[in-house]
Amino acid sequence: MYDSVVLGGGPAGLAAAIEAKRDGVEDILILERDRELGGILNQCIHNGFGLHTFGEQLTGPEYAERYIDQVHELGIPYYLDTMVLDIEDHGDFKRLHAISEENGYQTIDTKTIILTMGCRERTAGAIGIPGFRPSGIFTAGTAQRYINMEGFLTGKNIVILGSGDIGLIMARRMTLEGANVKAVCELMPYSNGLTRNIVQCLDDYDIPLKLSHTITFIKGKDRIESVIIQKVDENLKPIPGTEEEIPCDTLLLSVGLIPENEISRSAGIEIDNRTSGPIVTELRETSMPGVFAAGNVVQVHDLVDFVSQEAELAGKGVAKFIKDEINQDSGIETKVDQNLSYVVPQKVSLDNADDEITFYMRVRNVEENKKINAYLDGNKIATKRARKFLPAEMVNFTIKKSKFVDGAKELEFKLED
């Protein structure tokens, strides 16, 4: 019987396992479905990771390496190429069914589980682009894997739909490999990527960012030959007469990420429709006692540093759970107004929290000169100010525990003037 099994050896899983081990959890096992630890960081060979955590700019693999080294130092075992098929809840323990080429079919019993499966990319099918369905259409992450890990190019004349960070990073990466990136089209009137990525990945290479544009048709029966792009109006509907055909042999999609919670769902863990991730507490415990979750499986983060932070909370949570120190009475429920798309955690128990609690949320639209106020049962207890709130940037709102009062029921976040 393990104390904890971590599902996924990416940044969240690694940080959670390390934190749990440091907090005294003995028998931990990491299960990773890919060939190596590190998750998506392995294909993110650009730098910019770790500014918050390490105070320096690291590449993705370097950032991962720091955690992988600690996993080795702490002697935390892991299985690679291992897929978890099922989670069974047996009350005081959970049973995992997992398979791998090396170990065959395994059932693994554990007191706790940490879900750190990350997320997947939205596809052409999910966003319903009309036209043909030829080869040459990749999600940005798949193309990134081909180029950075497998060593193959996916094409020479590129159009990118969506200005999420992976799309922006790939615009630069493909340019550096000699490809001609003809345009990045973004449906919204603003980019969904970090500002620094727009500057460093598009502006520096004269790659046009076409805001309020989308792709309305894909041409090419066998390999993609061109795309039709169109301007959209304020309701995001294509404007007739603005069609422009751009010849290309590759279309990359960077149109959003979706937490991968199929196994959480089938295990019966409650999912928040706003985040598509499990409903979690301040310690990232899910609706199933003893099952914790962190990282992109809970909410799509924009910086890996925050993934690591969240994972540490889950690691701490597991340690407390094993020592039976968690107050299961979750107390306060959090909510947001219509201008904010979600908040994590969805439940807070003051007994379990540290001196301060950080809430993560996103605005739905670009908001200038606004603030986010936190109301505890209707009384304002804290304010978060920023010159500008962007949907692309997750808002971290830290509130001191001393601001809360015992017996409170609801904490609401509102965007206000």
Next chain:
Amino acid sequence: MTYDIAIIGAGVAGSYIARECSRYKLKTVLIDGESDVGNQISMANSAIIHAGYDAPSDSLKGRFNAAGCLMYEKVCQDLDVPFKRCGSLVVAHDEFEMLTLHDLYQNGLRNGVPGMQILFQEEVHKLEPNLADDICGALYAPVAGVVSPFEMVAKLAENAVDNGVELKLDTIVESIESNDGYFTLGTNNGEIKSKIIVNAAGLYADDVYELIGEPYFELLARKGQYFIFDKEVGDTVENVIFPCPSKKGKGILVSPTVHGNLLIGPDANPTEKGDISTTQNELNFIKEAALKNVPKVGTMFGKIIRNYAGTRNTPIKTEFTTTDGDFIIEESPVKNLINVAGYESPGLTSIPAVSYYVMNDILLPILEREGIKVEENPDFNPKNKKHIYFKDLSEEEKIEVIKENPKYGKVICRCETITEGEIVDTIHRSAGAKSVKGVKKRCRAGMGRCQGGFCSPRVVEIIARELNIPVEEVNYDLNGKSYILTGETKK
């Protein structure tokens, strides 16, 4: 090589007829211009096995539909193809549509459809709680079903090849000549000589026929578009839900798929041959039309994982035409050339019965007439090697399968839980997968919600390794033209 029978077109019709031919000691060749079998009409359709109440009883469609439907269990068991008799409902919103249901019921009786029932409002909603409130009745046909059409064709071709049929892919028939009692087919892939031709060239059957014969039918490409939804909402309906049929066809249906997804579509609009593009207006139309019968679909558009379009090959009445929208299944005016044309819905359903008819009522008499001695093939084995659908196995079976072949322990496609063992198996079967799409069609790797985002690099690698070709030479679909990678990165 000189053949007894050359079948042009390796869709469901050509492949099924080829398998019928392999019951006999005949030299049969199955030819297709695509790089894989079942790559056009047979690939993109509604995947429904219709009960058989639609077509007039005096038509070939009416004659073969119900019979074909009832033959599906056996052939799917033999070939190891997923098939489910889920039942179908034609729903009515008012008393006029109820009258249509009664007409369909009577027609179904004439066509020999077993088990039909007219259901009234409460019964319908009890059977399908997600149907629109205003639906006042339905024609229930429990024998209707859903099948995996890609697997159907792949497994038919596999069985045909295993029983001695030769398969020539990437082979486009460019000319047909007849002399000395033989046809000579000129192709991009060399000449093929054959005593008999079966023209099952789908959308191109009229063009193929006109390589040697005077036109007497014409095929109209009618495009139908669809959406596929995530398995998460696959249980929205249990039966295939049809609106009341109109002149334009069976209308926009909402259907479970045999693999547990939900499908809506198709519309029907004339198009050019080869046009399988989806279009915004029609996709919007399908969404709206589906709502009329299953309003819940409106809350599920976020769960769409793919849209696609397929074409029907509808025979149209021209001055030469002998049929009016019916299948054309006959020895043509060109002696020894058999047309299986205008083979649109319910073609997939009818094919077991049609193939039997083509073999016994057309081919065998012609072979006898031409003095070709026909003996049964004593080695004919109707069954395919068992396909291991890892995901559907019990825990004990999974343990055994991995013990026997550890590659079944390695999941390549996370969304559909498809293992490396299954992918390798599909590549090495007769008429096996040679492309990413070939793998996808046969074992569903890449068919799930991430649409191959995670697994396609692995699938490419496995294909390259198993076929012993460079990674860059692995295609998505058509050989050489639907390439995936363009070369190596800078060193």
